[in-house]
Amino acid sequence: MLIQEDYVDLTTPIGVMRTFIFRPVAEGKFPGIIFFAEIYQMTGPIARTARMLACHGYVVAVPEIYHDFEEPGTPFEYNQADTEKGNQYKTHKTLSSYDDDARACIDHLLSRDDCNGRLGSVGICLGGHLSVRCALNPEIQAGVSFYATDIHSHTLAKGKQDDTLNRFSDIKGEMLMIWGKQDPHIPSAGRQLIYAELTKANVNFTWHEFNAQHAFVRDEGYRYNQPIADICNDMMFEMFNRVLQLGIQDPVGSNTQNC
Numbered sequence: 001m002l003i004q005e006d007y008v009d010l011t012t013p014i015g016v017m018r019t020f021i022f023r024p025v026a027e028g029k030f031p032g033i034i035f036f037a038e039i040y041q042m043t044g045p046i047a048r049t050a051r052m053l054a055c056h057g058y059v060v061a062v063p064e065i066y067h068d069f070e071e072p073g074t075p076f077e078y079n080q081a082d083t084e085k086g087n088q089y090k091t092h093k094t095l096s097s098y099d100d101d102a103r104a105c106i107d108h109l110l111s112r113d114d115c116n117g118r119l120g121s122v123g124i125c126l127g128g129h130l131s132v133r134c135a136l137n138p139e140i141q142a143g144v145s146f147y148a149t150d151i152h153s154h155t156l157a158k159g160k161q162d163d164t165l166n167r168f169s170d171i172k173g174e175m176l177m178i179w180g181k182q183d184p185h186i187p188s189a190g191r192q193l194i195y196a197e198l199t200k201a202n203v204n205f206t207w208h209e210f211n212a213q214h215a216f217v218r219d220e221g222y223r224y225n226q227p228i229a230d231i232c233n234d235m236m237f238e239m240f241n242r243v244l245q246l247g248i249q250d251p252v253g254s255n256t257q258n259c
Helices: 044-055 080-090 096-111 126-134 165-168 188-200 226-245
Strands: 003-012 016-022 030-035 061-064 113-124 141-145 175-182 207-208 256-258
Touching: 003 044, 003 096, 016 044, 016 096, 030 044, 030 096, 030 126, 030 226, 044 113, 044 175, 061 096, 080 207, 096 113, 096 126, 113 226, 126 141, 126 165, 141 226, 141 256, 175 188, 175 226, 188 207, 207 226
Parallel strands: 030 061, 030 113, 113 141, 141 175, 175 207, 207 256
Antiparallel strands: 003 016, 016 061
């Protein structure tokens, strides 16, 4: 499938948020997916994943989550200095700004002539948390979260007092939660807490834990685990294609699979 890439500058209460758009060239209407990046914004691995999503027949919006602090079109490098900067921004940005960003992306996708109104979210690391928060909006019918940081500890955003864990009952769509068992950022007790709260909130979710480190789906760096990443991408597309393309939610509910 041929795809095209562009960007739009969306208006938020904090200012302009550059949002990269990846979509099929073909005429028609497609489901929309909001793809939340790591703390590094638009990088090579994020762009490649967005292209992969678009090639499966989705209009993909990738917002620059640190537009509060950086000029539009500013990528970060996978180095110590930019890692520290990204982690600093993560807890300087307000929770309302994160939520306003998600709302702006939802509204933009719903306004597009090439979007059919079925929406999903996906995110990695910080973006995994933001994908879950995005799914608190009723328009999100399917959400995927790769090793979401800070949910278990309530430490996202300024003040480090986010309420994501307490709002799981707002999630109306189906969720796919993916974790690395050797991830130091989300320890076993933290994962168990998230699982218990999702179950208590009666969220329709599937849960997978792999023997892998943090960042194992990023195709740059020593932690990349391609065989496991391929399995995860297959699971992601199974859910997105079933829910967003066919309109079928899995009635099974929650499962656990340890790999």
